[in-house]
Amino acid sequence: MAELKDNKRKLYRKEKAETRKAFKQARFEDDQQISATPSGDESGSNSFSTTTEVDLPRKRFYRQRAHSNPFSDHSLEYPRSPDAMDWTKLYPAYYNEESKDVQSRVEIADIGCGYGGLLINLAAEFPQILCLGMEIRVQVTQYVEDRIIALRNKYKDEPKKNFQNISVLRGNAMKFLPNFFYKGQLSKMFFCFPDPHFKQRKHKARIITNTLLSEYAYVLREGGVVYTITDVEDLHLWMVKHLEEHPMFERLSKDWEKQDKCVQLMWNSTEEGQKVSRNKGNKWVACFKRLPTPEDCE
Numbered sequence: 001m002a003e004l005k006d007n008k009r010k011l012y013r014k015e016k017a018e019t020r021k022a023f024k025q026a027r028f029e030d031d032q033q034i035s036a037t038p039s040g041d042e043s044g045s046n047s048f049s050t051t052t053e054v055d056l057p058r059k060r061f062y063r064q065r066a067h068s069n070p071f072s073d074h075s076l077e078y079p080r081s082p083d084a085m086d087w088t089k090l091y092p093a094y095y096n097e098e099s100k101d102v103q104s105r106v107e108i109a110d111i112g113c114g115y116g117g118l119l120i121n122l123a124a125e126f127p128q129i130l131c132l133g134m135e136i137r138v139q140v141t142q143y144v145e146d147r148i149i150a151l152r153n154k155y156k157d158e159p160k161k162n163f164q165n166i167s168v169l170r171g172n173a174m175k176f177l178p179n180f181f182y183k184g185q186l187s188k189m190f191f192c193f194p195d196p197h198f199k200q201r202k203h204k205a206r207i208i209t210n211t212l213l214s215e216y217a218y219v220l221r222e223g224g225v226v227y228t229i230t231d232v233e234d235l236h237l238w239m240v241k242h243l244e245e246h247p248m249f250e251r252l253s254k255d256w257e258k259q260d261k262c263v264q265l266m267w268n269s270t271e272e273g274q275k276v277s278r279n280k281g282n283k284w285v286a287c288f289k290r291l292p293t294p295e296d297c298e
């Protein structure tokens with residue numbers, strides 16, 4: 001029985017992998033039609049077209065154990081510098097034939113995006129802005145990729161909500177952020193329900209530390225915002241303490257939080273946040289503004 005289930009899962013994921021591979025080659029042609037050819041098949045005989053129906057992926061086929069060690073070498077791929085990053089496969093609709101590159105830069109990052117609930121909501125909230133989820137777990141990243149492919153396919157005729165402005169990347173945000181983003185490139189960074197790493201000796205694996213905050217300050221522009229939310233009070237206090245102690249960040253007020261749309265979004269739309277709501281748990285929010293770089297540090 002277990003073997004049968006495993007085979008079903010493997011078959012399902014193999015099919016999805018083929019679709020993913022094909023749609024990664026997707027380009028918007030002049031007539032705004034997607035044409036996608038599986039790699040290695042330049043003839044197009046086996047091509048996917050806009051008429052290909054793509055189902056939303058089923059989460060149960062992508063489950064992976066909850067924690068991934070952020071210090072291990074996951075044989076991750078990352079560019080030598082932001083100049084070397086090829087964004088065209090992530091945002092094919094933004095491809096510019098002349099520059100052979102995407103015409104905008106990512107501005108919003110959801111760090112440890114999990115199953116992508118926030119990203120999906122950001123797509124419609126910021127239709128003109130490129131948003132990126134970064135996720136360390138392979139299968140979870142693949143789930144988000146497949147979810148975005150299916151949504152792009154389903155809403156391809158919607159000008160304002162076609163999910164072309166969101167994408168996901170497998171990566172370790174604790175290691176390589178400055179390899180992906182230029183100085184001051186981002187306007188918002190989300191840290192939603194990050195892994196709590198409860199034990200004292202594991203605190204160094206938390207995604208907010210003094211050293212990492214300096215990297216986040218580097219990729220964030222002046223006035224950019226770090227959003228944090230968690231259901232673990234101890235982690236909330238830890239994040240607030242580190243952010244308050246860091247010279248490049250200043251906490252935003254509760255009044256600011258109340259009027260900010262993204263706070264509402266991260267409260268309601270992530271899978272982890274929804275689970276906390278279902279279990280009637282508490283949520284703690286803290287948002288911090290990136291301060292101007294002092295002149296002597298420029």
Ligand SMILES: C[S@@+](CC[C@H](N)C(=O)[O-])C[C@H]1O[C@@H](n2cnc3c(N)ncnc32)[C@H](O)[C@@H]1O
Pocket residue numbers: 066068070111112113114115117134135136137140171172173174175191192193194195207270271272273
């Ligand atoms: C508790 S989950 C929260 C997911 C999502 N933000 C949500 O609210 O539903 C934390 C996520 O962060 C990811 N993660 C942990 N460390 C990471 C790292 N260094 N870089 C990227 N993702 C990471 C985990 O794999 C996991 O999916």
